[in-house]
Amino acid sequence: MNDERPAQTVATLGEFALIDRLAGALAEVGAAAAPDLPGIGDDAAIWTPTPGTRAVVTTDSLIAGIHFQLDWTGWRDLGHKALAVNLSDVAAMGARPRLATVSLALTGGEPLDGLLELYRGLGLLAARHGVTVAGGDIVASPERLGLHLTVIGESWPEADGRLLTRDAARPGDLLATSGPLGLSAAGLKLLIESGRVAHSSHDSRLIYTLQGTTHDYLAAHHRPEPRIAYGRALVAAGVRAAMDLSDGLFGDLAKICARSNVGARIDEAALPVPASLRARFPADWLALATRGGEDYELLFAAPRVALDQLRARYAAQGLPAPALIGEVLPMPTDGSPITLRHTDGSEEAIGGGAFDHFRG
Ligand SMILES: [Mg+2]
Known part of the structure; x- marks a missing residue:
């Protein structure tokens, strides 16, 4: 433990090198793009809906100090949870998640190793559920780390467009x-x-x-x-x-x-x-x-x-x-x-x- 070299941070790496490294972290854990989802690289994500399905969209943000504490949350777990809470909303609709976009609000002081771990955690869960991380954004945030995810899903092919909603409970249920x-x-x-x-x-x-x-x-x-x-x-x-x-x-x-x-x-x-x-x-x-x-x-x-x-x-x-x-x-x-x-x-x-x- 005598290695005193400072950890490489976002600020020293720069945005475009960071994007490459994050895409690499996803590929490393098997979160490759599906054939009908070209993945990161264009101005917007491309997605081909399955015919006969209905689409659902959900978005959720996690802000350091409000939704999580880096004092007791590991980077890999944070990546898992940021995606999991969005996938949970898709599950609650009775739908199948297809793609996710990730917007990172970074102070610049985040260690590169931490962000790579975050993407590995996110990518492992995405891969397990057939979700493609199809792009996103990186913005500077003066005070706090923030993760903003959007997930697009669709009704299951066998469901004839049926979804679960909050307004369908009836007395006697x-x-x-x-x-x-x-x-x-x-x-x-x-x-x-x-x-x-x-x-x-x-x-x-x-x-x-x-x-x-x-x-x-x-x-x-x-x-x-x-x-x-x-x-x-x-x-x-x-x-x-x-x-x-x-x-x-x-x-x-x-x-x-x-x-x-x-x-x-x-x-x-x-x-x-x-x-x-x-x-x-x-x-x-x-x-x-x-x-x-x-x-x-x-x-x-x-x-x-x-x-x-x-x-x-x-x-x-x-x-x-x-x-x-x-x-x-x-x-x-x-x-x-x-x-x-x-x-x-x-x-x-x-x-x-x-x-x-x-x-x-
Ligand atoms: Mg919910």
């Missing part, structure tokens, strides 16, 4: 999630409690100093897995109402209630929270699972018959069974649209709790 809740929020809580924020290091090895019993939580926080196959199976089973959980169950469910003009009841006893998480956070597990955010599981509403069909389909595909968490009700005439039924049978009206970027 059951509510379910694609997987456990609260793991990512628990990971973030552990990172904050561990004092990682006090350190200033871009060393991705920091992430793994908390390995062990906390590993699943950290993995859930740093490397969320977009539920693309799950969303596809939802459409195939005839489900129509879904969204992905980014801002916490209660806050996100309130958005389905508002768009569908319905109410909802959640059963505390049915919440899919691992026993290990309940044991590790006896006072906080319910808040982590319902208001923590960044679960990136799918929340969906469906009639019982569709759910029964889903179970059979998921079992055949080796996907985790949906976790039933409650029921869609008529919109109440007054009060909160969401109630939580506790394990003792009492019911609590849930106030607004969605994460608001300008108030939180």
